[in-house]
Amino acid sequence: MSTLEPRKSSIHDEREADTMTMGKKNGSIIEAQVDLEFRACEKRIVRKLDMTLVPMIFILYLFNYLDRNNIAQAKLDTFMEDLGLGGSDYSTAVSIVNVGYILMQLPSNMILTKVRPSLYIPFWVCIWSCVSASTAGTHNFSGLIGVRIILGICEAPFFPGVFYLLSCWYTKKELALRYAALYSGLVLATATSGLLAAAIFAGLDGAHGLAGWKWLFIIEGAVSFGMGLLAFLLIPDLPGMNSGSGRWLLTDEENRVAVERMRRDAVSNQDDNESLRHGLKLAVMDVKVWIFSFIMCSSQSAYGFNQFYPTIVEGFGLGSRTITLACTAPPYIIGACVAWCIAWSSDRRKERGFHIFFPVCVAIVGFIISVATLNIPVRYFASFLYISGIFGANSVVFSWAATTVSDTAQNKACAMAIINITGQLGSVWSPYFFHENESPRYITAMILLLAFAVCMASLCLIMKVLLKRENRKLVAKGEEEGVVPNLYTL
Incomplete structure (x- = not known):
């Protein structure tokens, strides 16, 4: 009998071991199944947002840009003469909108x-549309300045607002391509604005006693207002809020997954119930916020050619006003394609710094060529380089900033606003780079745009080095605590 007892014990132990093994296997299978279901739900969420939110903000940003910058096309009509503008009045009108914007x-x-x-x-889309259309009712410089200041105030909530909204719905690896979609709205607006202006000037100039440039503001403002009404139906609120388009777009399960996936994507899990004042304090004290701010400022300064590009092309002497406006489109269309490709590569490779640095280097080459030669075809080709380079870089800058500066709603909102405000300073002073007596080459302007592009490229490398150091600290802290940390994207 005693000789059988050890065998009983052995069989019992084996059964217990088999049970534990089977339990672990079953647990692993269940965990894997839950993970698959979670990822499938994530894909459904992203697909739904890509079909509603992204197209809507793309269209709105297109009109945000058109309504603010159609003054560049109006300049080629009787805009200057009708309002009695001269000297630096046009540059002031371009620049002053950024005061309210900031x-x-x-x-x-x-x-x-x-x-x-x-x-x-x-709400703000509808308001700015009405203000933009009212530009057609101005009769002098002071009236134009008043409308432009109010327009800047009304347009200001849109870009940092949707910038923030996208960063609340999309993870770090998804953001660059979606920001490229948003940013391509600006590129497409610039590409089509010349074509739209050419058609309106040719078909409506003088209709009902209104100049072509007035019809330009009225038509674009009216269409923008209609898009604002549509946006009430297609824009969601924040993840977890069963309101806005999220009420009919996402199921309860998808809303829960939307919240959880953003929590998992955060670099650090801070208290999301902090006060706005505390969020602002954290943003102001974060050195990363200020480096991104100066990157954006340099970018907007280097982008200063945009308001004068129709005038630059006019200086090439390519033909009539219609031909000039048509020739402004190709560089921006190419720029949009380049921006999409760079953003796609950035998301796929999970890299940001070099995807900004190298396009900016291409823009630098374009600025150098513009300064160095009088050859018209070569200078027109150079504009393809600096437009594609700056647009390509900017499509990645936004996503890099949004996924780096903060994880809490209040801190992120304040940080995004600070970055955009500082960036807009470049739009305030860049119109004054272009002096009428230097047309059509604008040597001073091109040299200054070149300098800011170099500054932007340098700051991107500095940020990359800084984040490498931050990641080493996160890894060391994770090893001490026995967890695998989320790292900053370089």
């Missing part, structure tokens, strides 16, 4: 964390 961005983004984006953003 003043409104930070308070607007702070408000956005406390209200529903699905109502707040479309």
Whole structure:
């Protein structure tokens, strides 16, 4: 009998071991199944957002840009003569819109964390559309300046607002391509604005006693207003909020997964219930916020050619006004394609710094060529380089900043506003780079744009080095705590 007892014990142990093994296997299978279901749900969420949110903000950003910058096309009509503009009046009109734009961005983004984006953003779209259309009713320089300041205030909530909204719905590896979609709205607006202006000037100039440039503001403002009304239906609120388009677009399960996947993607898990004042304090004290701010400022300064590009092309002497406006489109269409490709590569390779640095280097070559030669075809080719380079780089800058500066709603909203405000300073002073007596080469302007492009490229490398150091600290801390940390994208 005693000789059988050890065998009983052995059989019992083996059964217990088999049970534990089977339990572990079953647990692993269940975990794997849950993970597959989670990922499938993530894909459904992203697909739904890509079919509603992204196209809507693409269209709105297109009109945001058209309504603010159609003054560049109006300049080629009787705009200057009708309003009695001369000297630096045009540059002031271009620049002054950024005063209201800067003043409104930070308070607007702070408000956005406390209200529903699905109502707040479309509301401002409708307001700015009316203000832009009212430009047609101005008769002098002072009236134009008043409208432009109000236009800047009304347009300010949109870009940092949707910038923030996208970063609340998409993870780090998904953002660059979606920001490229948003940014390509600007590129497409610039490409089509000349064609639209050419058609309106040719077909409506003088109709009902209104000059072509007035019809330009009225038509684009009216269409923009219609898109603002549509946005009330298609823009969601924040993840987890069963309102806006999220009410009919996402199921309860998808709403829960949307919240969880953003929590998992965060570099650090801070208290998301912090006050706006505390969020602002953290943003101001974060050195990364200020480096990105100066990157954006350099970018917007190097982008200063945009308001004068129709005038630059006019100086090439390619033909009539219609031909000139048509010739402004190809560089921007190519720029849009380049921006998409660079953003796609950035997301796929999970890299940001070099995807900004190398396109900016291409832009630098374009600026150098513009300064160095009088040959018209070569200078027109150079414009393809600096337009594609700056657009390609900017499509990645936005996503890099949004996924780096913060993880909490209040901190992120404040940081995004600070970055955009500082960036807009480049739009304030860059119109004054272009002096009429230097047309059509604008040597001073091209040299200054070149300098800011070099500054932008240098700051990107500095940021990459800084984030490498931050990642080493996160890895060391993770090893001490026995966890695998989420790292900053370089």
